[in-house]
Amino acid sequence: MARDAASLARTLAERHAARATFTSIFDEDETPDLAFAYEVQAAFVAGLGGDTAGYKIGLTTPRMQEMCGVSEPICGVVLKGRILRSPATVRAADYVRLGLESEMAVRIAPGADQRGLAVRDLPAHHLIDQVCAGFELVEDSGADYRRLTAASIVADNGWNAGLVFGEPSPAAAYGPLRGRRGVLKLNGAAVNEGKSEDVLGDPLNAVRWLAGRLQDRGGLKPGMWVSTGAIVPTRFVAPGETYVFEIDGLAPVTLKVA
Numbered sequence: 001m002a003r004d005a006a007s008l009a010r011t012l013a014e015r016h017a018a019r020a021t022f023t024s025i026f027d028e029d030e031t032p033d034l035a036f037a038y039e040v041q042a043a044f045v046a047g048l049g050g051d052t053a054g055y056k057i058g059l060t061t062p063r064m065q066e067m068c069g070v071s072e073p074i075c076g077v078v079l080k081g082r083i084l085r086s087p088a089t090v091r092a093a094d095y096v097r098l099g100l101e102s103e104m105a106v107r108i109a110p111g112a113d114q115r116g117l118a119v120r121d122l123p124a125h126h127l128i129d130q131v132c133a134g135f136e137l138v139e140d141s142g143a144d145y146r147r148l149t150a151a152s153i154v155a156d157n158g159w160n161a162g163l164v165f166g167e168p169s170p171a172a173a174y175g176p177l178r179g180r181r182g183v184l185k186l187n188g189a190a191v192n193e194g195k196s197e198d199v200l201g202d203p204l205n206a207v208r209w210l211a212g213r214l215q216d217r218g219g220l221k222p223g224m225w226v227s228t229g230a231i232v233p234t235r236f237v238a239p240g241e242t243y244v245f246e247i248d249g250l251a252p253v254t255l256k257v258a
Contacts, residue, residue, distance in 0.1 A: 009043035019096050022141035024152035037151035045077045045157055053080040053225055056136055056160045057206045060199045060229030074150055075210055076158025084164045087254040092239050099138035101230035102184045102245040104196055104203050106131045110222045132168040133245050133253040136227050137161040163227055166253030178202040180248040182231040187242055194231040203228035
């Protein structure tokens with residue numbers, strides 16, 4: 001297999017076009033470092049085309065890390081054309097296997113910069129100006145979760161297939177992001193729940209982690225959205241289902257699956 005990032009990215013694109021089952025882009029006998037995996041990701045995303053609207057952060061909770069068998073957060077690019085507003089509808093047939101991750105999403109505030117994002121005693125509204133409940137659309141292409149590595153998911157852009165946003169609230173009025181309960185409902189019945197502090201202790205910590213990760217890649221910019229990580233583990237969907245995710249103090253986000 002070719003070892004340069006561009007060739008690996010083309011192979012990834014071909015696998016997606018063929019709706020192939022997910023397997024690592026890397027050889028079984030190698031353990032690529034994350035830096036190289038992010039190079040592959042950048043080449044793969046460039047091939048998709050479109051403007052960057054923000055980033056997703058993944059594997060930020062113990063439950064999600066255990067589910068995927070990895071021990072560190074990852075991030076991926078969210079393209080502007082893949083953002084939907086609640087209530088939204090997607091077709092399950094458009095994906096190999098579609099999962100939903102129930103998250104809190106935030107928008108980077110005007111005037112926020114990388115140095116400010118690294119200051120841990122700044123209140124949230126100095127760094128972000130909007131917050132909402134959201135779903136990350138996850139295309140795992142039928143992956144075998146017993147054989148995953150962080151690098152293999154990173155290279156495939158963290159499996160991001162888009163975001164669905166609920167109505168945002170001003171961050172200054174909303175207050176602290178931690179201490180918020182999130183409940184996922186399927187066809188009106190609660191099926192799982194979690195706490196916002198499960199996300200690296202505070203979703204704002206996830207934003208600061210991302211800022212550090214992106215320092216050499218242009219950084220976070222004002223107006224970008226960040227999906228901070230799954231409060232509720234991935235839920236795989238089927239046609240005819242309607243999902244609602246509610247976080248204390250925020251408008252719910254709704255997604256119908258056709």
